[in-house]
Amino acid sequence: MALGFIKKVFTFGREKPAVEQAPAEDSAKVETPAADVSPASEFAEPASPPSVPSGHLPHEGGDRLGDAAPVKQEQLAEEIAEAAVSHDVETSVSKLATDNVVTEPEQAESAEADVAAQEVTSEPIPPLVGEMSDRTEGGDEGAAETDLASKDIDTAPILPKGFATAASIPEPTPEAPKQKLSWFQRLRAGLARTSSQLTGQIAALFTKRKLDDQTLQDLEDLLIQADLGVETAMRVTDTLASERYGKDVTSEDVGRIMAQEIAKVLKPVAKPLQLDLSHKPHVILVVGVNGTGKTTTIGKLAAKLSGAGLKVMVAAGDTFRAAAIEQLKIWADRTKSEFIGTKLGADAAGLAFDAFQQAKANKSDVLIIDTAGRLQNKAELMAELEKIVRVLGKLDPDAPHTVLQTLDATTGQNALNQVEIFRNVAGVNGLIMTKLDGTARGGILVAISAKHKLPVYFIGVGEGVDDLEPFEAEDFANAIAGTGAGSSQ
Numbered sequence: 001m002a003l004g005f006i007k008k009v010f011t012f013g014r015e016k017p018a019v020e021q022a023p024a025e026d027s028a029k030v031e032t033p034a035a036d037v038s039p040a041s042e043f044a045e046p047a048s049p050p051s052v053p054s055g056h057l058p059h060e061g062g063d064r065l066g067d068a069a070p071v072k073q074e075q076l077a078e079e080i081a082e083a084a085v086s087h088d089v090e091t092s093v094s095k096l097a098t099d100n101v102v103t104e105p106e107q108a109e110s111a112e113a114d115v116a117a118q119e120v121t122s123e124p125i126p127p128l129v130g131e132m133s134d135r136t137e138g139g140d141e142g143a144a145e146t147d148l149a150s151k152d153i154d155t156a157p158i159l160p161k162g163f164a165t166a167a168s169i170p171e172p173t174p175e176a177p178k179q180k181l182s183w184f185q186r187l188r189a190g191l192a193r194t195s196s197q198l199t200g201q202i203a204a205l206f207t208k209r210k211l212d213d214q215t216l217q218d219l220e221d222l223l224i225q226a227d228l229g230v231e232t233a234m235r236v237t238d239t240l241a242s243e244r245y246g247k248d249v250t251s252e253d254v255g256r257i258m259a260q261e262i263a264k265v266l267k268p269v270a271k272p273l274q275l276d277l278s279h280k281p282h283v284i285l286v287v288g289v290n291g292t293g294k295t296t297t298i299g300k301l302a303a304k305l306s307g308a309g310l311k312v313m314v315a316a317g318d319t320f321r322a323a324a325i326e327q328l329k330i331w332a333d334r335t336k337s338e339f340i341g342t343k344l345g346a347d348a349a350g351l352a353f354d355a356f357q358q359a360k361a362n363k364s365d366v367l368i369i370d371t372a373g374r375l376q377n378k379a380e381l382m383a384e385l386e387k388i389v390r391v392l393g394k395l396d397p398d399a400p401h402t403v404l405q406t407l408d409a410t411t412g413q414n415a416l417n418q419v420e421i422f423r424n425v426a427g428v429n430g431l432i433m434t435k436l437d438g439t440a441r442g443g444i445l446v447a448i449s450a451k452h453k454l455p456v457y458f459i460g461v462g463e464g465v466d467d468l469e470p471f472e473a474e475d476f477a478n479a480i481a482g483t484g485a486g487s488s489q
């Protein structure tokens, strides 16, 4: 797999604005030496996240998600104050419990305290040095040498497959066949229901029949029932008609054209997750409906990044489910990442606020924030997500830099609606499809890609820490169509 390292730039050219900080009643004051937040070097404008349309969002049921009109400064400052008030942060670094989190009630008076007024005095949390997990000892086979602008070459981490950084130079690297076959077999196994159902029906449709309008219509119906979406179904039938209309056609012909057309839809969205390591932390916010694999996927991402030598902090923003906080702590320990959490029921935006501050003070490379699972039609829960994004944006205009949505491959059609709402509310700019090793209905990813054109960075192919693979368009297309290199595996 050629590792495309696409240059991504953010605007850091201007002086960093004094961040309006809202130390509220019991806001946590993190005692770490003042982080050196000198303005980073000049970068071009970032790609702006999808605009958030105001007005009622087109989705069945659920409440109006509210107007996305810009929030006034005072309202925002109140939100930050309220967010900081309603929780006390327990900051713990796996293997290093710190008790240096204190609150400064008097800071609560003004919602706009200057960040410089926040004296930070305790020692920064030393980087955690842990043995690499055996899988990432030498880094992924396919990892390319990267030349990071912010680090000299001999200390630049070798990013694992599926990640890129602003200054890295694309280097095609040969795919490690044994790794591809194993996860590819799991992918095929996961998509077996989709592909066997589809290829079985196609075979039945095209026994000794010339290609005519009726068979084209029947094929189109089959492809739509497999969740591929109307657009892709029509592309397949149009291409097939242009090649074989009025002639004999075999199911192999159909499979080949199906894989080809699906790959055309998926190739533009199969991209590495771009990290901008020229400033710290790169914030990844993980969102999605309940049980889609957010916390597990964060653990897998943390393993890849910390295994590559990056300093990772994970934040337990799912303050709704008790087990989620503990689950993420276990992932942090397992992946030698730093952990920040708070008490059950605390304000998630406040946790995100403190996590950012802590990650900055600790000079973490990447901060990955978990969130509570929520259905897209629960307006108050979606409003909470908006607040988390707003609070992070006040601390860094480009944060959260990556908003990942996890999609459960067994969901089917509803995933389209999930992406629509989460994208409008939280500015989702990347997808991860999980549970493709189960009885997946992976076809929906084709429909989502055709409609939303959002990058698909990884796929989950199991519950293990290594079961996260960079998304490969050709492999996925062949797995659905039951064709291609892996088809004989």
Ligand SMILES: Nc1nc2c(ncn2[C@@H]2O[C@H](COP(=O)(O)OP(=O)(O)OP(=O)(O)O)[C@@H](O)[C@H]2O)c(=O)[nH]1
Binding pocket: 288, 289, 290, 291, 292, 293, 294, 295, 296, 297, 318, 321, 324, 372, 373, 374, 434, 435, 436, 437, 438, 459, 460, 461, 462, 463, 467
């Ligand atoms: N088979 C399989 N199971 C997965 C995968 N990813 C996650 N899971 C499982 O899915 C279940 C839910 O995963 P979580 O990470 O807790 O999901 P979540 O989105 O954080 O859940 P909530 O916090 O309830 O929203 C767990 O049992 C995971 O082990 C995957 O790729 N394959």
